[in-house]
Amino acid sequence: MSIVVEGLSRSFGGVRALDDVSFEVASGEVVALLGVNGAGKTTLTKILSTLLLPGGGSARIMGHDVVGEAKACRSVTGVVFGGDGGLYGRLSGRDNLRFFAMLAGLGRRGLRARVDDALERVGLGAAADRAVQTYSKGMRQRLHLAVGFIASPQVLLLDEPTVGLDVIEAQRLRDTVRDLRTSGLTVLLTSHLLVDVEQLADRVLLLQDGRIAEDLPLASFTGLAGYAALVVVRGRGPHPVPRDATVAVDGDTWELSLRVRRWDASVFAELGQELAGYEVSDLSVREVRLEDAFTKLATA
Numbered sequence: 001m002s003i004v005v006e007g008l009s010r011s012f013g014g015v016r017a018l019d020d021v022s023f024e025v026a027s028g029e030v031v032a033l034l035g036v037n038g039a040g041k042t043t044l045t046k047i048l049s050t051l052l053l054p055g056g057g058s059a060r061i062m063g064h065d066v067v068g069e070a071k072a073c074r075s076v077t078g079v080v081f082g083g084d085g086g087l088y089g090r091l092s093g094r095d096n097l098r099f100f101a102m103l104a105g106l107g108r109r110g111l112r113a114r115v116d117d118a119l120e121r122v123g124l125g126a127a128a129d130r131a132v133q134t135y136s137k138g139m140r141q142r143l144h145l146a147v148g149f150i151a152s153p154q155v156l157l158l159d160e161p162t163v164g165l166d167v168i169e170a171q172r173l174r175d176t177v178r179d180l181r182t183s184g185l186t187v188l189l190t191s192h193l194l195v196d197v198e199q200l201a202d203r204v205l206l207l208q209d210g211r212i213a214e215d216l217p218l219a220s221f222t223g224l225a226g227y228a229a230l231v232v233v234r235g236r237g238p239h240p241v242p243r244d245a246t247v248a249v250d251g252d253t254w255e256l257s258l259r260v261r262r263w264d265a266s267v268f269a270e271l272g273q274e275l276a277g278y279e280v281s282d283l284s285v286r287e288v289r290l291e292d293a294f295t296k297l298a299t300a
């Protein structure tokens, strides 16, 4: 096991941010930590990255205790927090990376090749010698990721890695993380963006009020939404009212959302019958997404 957490708790004054949390992450697994604001995700990530002491219980990274063997934990863990902080704006991307690599204990030997390789992997080869203050948000976040993996960690803690990035940059970052997975890295990922989770995670842990409310493979979690697809039909004039559907009316137009539990040919036949005689302008189908399951669980 790469991460073993047992009975972990942490309070801030009267607030129990983590309450008897236990879970394990196997080597090479990517686990997503989900939860609404204030559920305890950051507290957990900070304890695992040895930035915060637990109040009770224990956590081990590659067998090292986060309290008693913090240094050993840091040597096997890469940490990437979302946001802008932590980099030196006046230094180039290359010098930033070199600095953090040396902080992580890498010697000078072979460092240049390693830094070059990391910069290439995150697509910053061409911008390596520019000052980081001239980088876009996405470029900075990619540099953060390079800092996180330059020392070849066995475990990577990613806290909101795509926060504030546009869709293209966010996808680029996800692609880089996916590449890293192939080298057997264990990843604990926190994100509000369920698309990150859908694309990267094998398993989902749902934190609710500091406790683990669900621990499920990704596919089962998506299944919790209780339906397989959503059919959205738009039209004009009078509207139908089929079962399992909600209708939003705006003046003369309407939008009907129909939850489909299981796909088969009869769905289309029934839909055709339901819509016969009404004025339909548009019809679209989307598969159930993680956020549907998340919304359902988090508000249960």
Ligand SMILES: Nc1ncnc2c1ncn2[C@@H]1O[C@H](COP(=O)(O)OP(=O)(O)OP(=O)(O)O)[C@@H](O)[C@H]1O
Pocket: 012, 013, 015, 016, 017, 035, 036, 037, 038, 039, 040, 041, 042, 043, 044
């Ligand atoms: N330093 C602190 N002092 C006081 N309370 C804190 C502190 N850090 C966290 N808390 C509280 O602990 C609880 C868990 O916070 P935490 O930041 O871990 O949640 P989160 O799931 O990461 O939330 P978010 O998604 O908003 O980042 C919250 O009620 C929060 O207000």
